[in-house]
């Protein structure tokens with residue numbers, strides 16, 4: 250078993266991940282719980298039925314969460330929404346390449362049990378946090394918020 254999967258208990262919600270936007274924070278908590286359930290099913294060697302049931306739940310919720318988050322950004326008038334959508338669609342493409350591809354089942358589960366939690370933590374802490382920072386600054390000083398809200402284009406998350 251690879252070391253990322255053994256460390257699955259490391260993926261937990263903590264206040265360090267909070268962005269201060271209640272609806273997004275609540276969804277991130279739920280998303281993490283679903284990804285953790287999938288990771289636990291892989292790490293503990295549960296039946297492939299259980300592994301795929303938990304994976305499907307995590308993937309379905311990922312799509313729901315992306316849509317909701319995009320709506321919050323759109324309503325706020327986030328000027329870097331297009332950059333953010335690229336990050337979401339890159340991850341979505343990864344998920345689909347594996348869930349609809351021809352890779353052997355155990356490779357799919359192992360790969361996604363590593364990819365999903367890593368991507369999720371990195372994405373929350375970079376791209377999502379950039380949005381939260383922009384929103385806070387825009388509310389405080391609308392004219393100056395544009396520059397600091399920019400997503401770093403060299404970070405593929």
Ligand SMILES: [Fe+2]
Nearest residue numbers: 318372376377
């Ligand atoms: Fe996001």
